[in-house]
Amino acid sequence: MSRCFNFSAGPAALPEAVLRQAQAELLEWNGVGASVMEISHRGKDFMALAATAEQDLRDLLAIPDGYKVLFLQGGATQHFAQIPMNIARRDQVADYVLTGAWSEKAAREASPYVTVRVAASAQDGGYTGLPAAGRWRLDPSAAYVHLVSNETIHGVQFDPLPDTGDVPLVADMSSDILSRPIDVARYGLIYAGAQKNIGASGLVVLIVRDDLLARSPADIARIFSYAEHAAQGSLLNTPNTFGWYLAGLVFKWLKAQGGVAAMAARNREKAALLYDAIDASGFYRNTVDPAARSLMNVPFTLPRADLDAAFLRESHAAGLLALKGHKLVGGMRASLYNAVPLEAVQALVGFMRDFASRHG
Amino acid sequence: MSRCFNFSAGPAALPEAVLRQAQAELLEWNGVGASVMEISHRGKDFMALAATAEQDLRDLLAIPDGYKVLFLQGGATQHFAQIPMNIARRDQVADYVLTGAWSEKAAREASPYVTVRVAASAQDGGYTGLPAAGRWRLDPSAAYVHLVSNETIHGVQFDPLPDTGDVPLVADMSSDILSRPIDVARYGLIYAGAQKNIGASGLVVLIVRDDLLARSPADIARIFSYAEHAAQGSLLNTPNTFGWYLAGLVFKWLKAQGGVAAMAARNREKAALLYDAIDASGFYRNTVDPAARSLMNVPFTLPRADLDAAFLRESHAAGLLALKGHKLVGGMRASLYNAVPLEAVQALVGFMRDFASRHG
Numbered sequence: 001m002s003r004c005f006n007f008s009a010g011p012a013a014l015p016e017a018v019l020r021q022a023q024a025e026l027l028e029w030n031g032v033g034a035s036v037m038e039i040s041h042r043g044k045d046f047m048a049l050a051a052t053a054e055q056d057l058r059d060l061l062a063i064p065d066g067y068k069v070l071f072l073q074g075g076a077t078q079h080f081a082q083i084p085m086n087i088a089r090r091d092q093v094a095d096y097v098l099t100g101a102w103s104e105k106a107a108r109e110a111s112p113y114v115t116v117r118v119a120a121s122a123q124d125g126g127y128t129g130l131p132a133a134g135r136w137r138l139d140p141s142a143a144y145v146h147l148v149s150n151e152t153i154h155g156v157q158f159d160p161l162p163d164t165g166d167v168p169l170v171a172d173m174s175s176d177i178l179s180r181p182i183d184v185a186r187y188g189l190i191y192a193g194a195q196k197n198i199g200a201s202g203l204v205v206l207i208v209r210d211d212l213l214a215r216s217p218a219d220i221a222r223i224f225s226y227a228e229h230a231a232q233g234s235l236l237n238t239p240n241t242f243g244w245y246l247a248g249l250v251f252k253w254l255k256a257q258g259g260v261a262a263m264a265a266r267n268r269e270k271a272a273l274l275y276d277a278i279d280a281s282g283f284y285r286n287t288v289d290p291a292a293r294s295l296m297n298v299p300f301t302l303p304r305a306d307l308d309a310a311f312l313r314e315s316h317a318a319g320l321l322a323l324k325g326h327k328l329v330g331g332m333r334a335s336l337y338n339a340v341p342l343e344a345v346q347a348l349v350g351f352m353r354d355f356a357s358r359h360g
Numbered sequence: 361m362s363r364c365f366n367f368s369a370g371p372a373a374l375p376e377a378v379l380r381q382a383q384a385e386l387l388e389w390n391g392v393g394a395s396v397m398e399i400s401h402r403g404k405d406f407m408a409l410a411a412t413a414e415q416d417l418r419d420l421l422a423i424p425d426g427y428k429v430l431f432l433q434g435g436a437t438q439h440f441a442q443i444p445m446n447i448a449r450r451d452q453v454a455d456y457v458l459t460g461a462w463s464e465k466a467a468r469e470a471s472p473y474v475t476v477r478v479a480a481s482a483q484d485g486g487y488t489g490l491p492a493a494g495r496w497r498l499d500p501s502a503a504y505v506h507l508v509s510n511e512t513i514h515g516v517q518f519d520p521l522p523d524t525g526d527v528p529l530v531a532d533m534s535s536d537i538l539s540r541p542i543d544v545a546r547y548g549l550i551y552a553g554a555q556k557n558i559g560a561s562g563l564v565v566l567i568v569r570d571d572l573l574a575r576s577p578a579d580i581a582r583i584f585s586y587a588e589h590a591a592q593g594s595l596l597n598t599p600n601t602f603g604w605y606l607a608g609l610v611f612k613w614l615k616a617q618g619g620v621a622a623m624a625a626r627n628r629e630k631a632a633l634l635y636d637a638i639d640a641s642g643f644y645r646n647t648v649d650p651a652a653r654s655l656m657n658v659p660f661t662l663p664r665a666d667l668d669a670a671f672l673r674e675s676h677a678a679g680l681l682a683l684k685g686h687k688l689v690g691g692m693r694a695s696l697y698n699a700v701p702l703e704a705v706q707a708l709v710g711f712m713r714d715f716a717s718r719h720g
Contacts, residue, residue: 002393003387003388003393003394004393004394006393006394006398008398008399008400009400010400011397011398011400011401011598011601012398013394013398014395014397016387019395019397020387022386023386026379026382027376027379027380027383028363032681033679033681034363034364034368035374035379037371037379037560037561037606038366038368038372038373038374039368039371039682040368040369040370040682041371041561073433073434073438073600074434074583075597075598076597077596077598078433078584078597080583081581081583109582109583110581112579112580195598195601200397200600200601200602201397201401201598201599201600201602202563202599202600202601202602202603203562219472221440221441221469221472221473222468222469223434223438223440223441223469224438224441237435237436237438238370238371238437238553238555238561239561239562240560240561240562240603241371241555241560241561242560242561242562242602242603243562243600243602246397319393321392321393322399322403
């Protein structure tokens, strides 16, 4: 089988142009006589790569001065715990907004390090929408407010962002960073695992406001301290150098595509095509409140669960990969990250119509 | 410049055959229709890759039953801290053996989580040898004894391993794992960053005895718990999938080379060639006690520091990369990990003779 249309929720599709460049220079990069994987992270060649990647990300998201960008390890999950270790004291409260499985997990991993308080939750509705604006109960003395901008499993996304007042807003953007313009100045800390819209797994990017960096306590190991990582330019220890390199290629590719505003337009077009096909089908169903529907992850069900196996088998045979839904919600899921082209969604919608006509 | 002989201390040279295979299948792996970087870590294809890599590592090191193998993130440095978090209580003592910069760093990162006690140290001698056997003062009530089997910066290596009694022995083997046979049963926990003898940076491998896994406390985030990672087969969160894949290719390559005993013979031959050339030169100097000399990292100095720049410039022009010594010890350093062929050392020794004849 050659390369297919890939709807994986993560690790997810990468731009083919990026993979081709990485392939071409895998044995010898940039005239240095070695692979980018085989050189010191402290040498001038890698340091230049790292600085360029950071600048390209700053350009793409218009990151203002007063924010540091970190390229670390551990995925978003490790930072669920490391964030309170750094920006809260154990005796403080942190407000968590629950909009799906990932925000629940973030709250659970944080709980050994801060008093987790649920400020708003859509759990009662089975996470098929966002918490109603009037039902948020924020604590103005909280160390921070945490939310997940896009819930990969439940397929709900904030747009626009709610007003969370003066408490620093911390957002897990693992599954929608770089998919649309954001106003970084509204956030205290943004973080994202790389394996959806940035690159390959094993890298996590953090954008942290300087006043939050100043909160890192002295009584944790240096390796857990964001302030130490920032002071060392993310080279406190050996970083994931290949992951950083690949992220840099993706940032260049995004710039060449017209940046995040251009990606947002394409992402809206892709998602509209799929949601319209679902809604018009009388066969497929997405139960998320239309105002909260994710442009990145589209879960949907078939009229009978006993059709799932056939759908997966036939879609795979048609060259459409990784459409199985997460076990928490069942059914199907199509993830439409930046690297998924419109043609992939057109092919999916075409297959879905055909499948429905044969099984409806 | 095409691929050169690469003496980088880490991230270090990879076997060219491994890079060629990774290159060939970078866009489409194993007939799955996508790159290995673009597929779910929980799907059957990646799970099979992961299981094979683990089994190959078990075969290579003859890892007995009763040990779990973990493929995690954060590098050895994160685990300097995470090990005491898991296998000691804050009110316990842990014995540290100091043999160079890395064992010092391990002790420092551990200190927020356990009472660090220095059981033996070669610091007085500037880390040019190992602590004398009669001067070890082990605490039989310690939670564990920690040592670094090979010190990458100072170029000292344990061979044979000291007798540390009944307290669990924890060894950072980042720079010599898989370079020689070891008796895993003598260790409680072995860990190694991948970027020297296993693969690319961003992956760390741990081999943990079951009784130590049982020590993981319940009051840390799940993501920091070795017991949780072991229970989930290192898939508690998204692992570094490309790093894991690459490690698997290196393990296959090592098996094809004849395994770690064959590598040990080659590593002895390579190191002997270089140390003999240094000792016989009357020009270059390595001050490490011959009984403690590392087979992996060979630091050496020139008779005058003002020759360093010329040595580095000329060796680079001769296609010999990354010979600059670490700033803590100065001079030069040649790292001779598994992926560095004998021909590289022959070329280095030839260059060194020529350089000495011109500058001696």
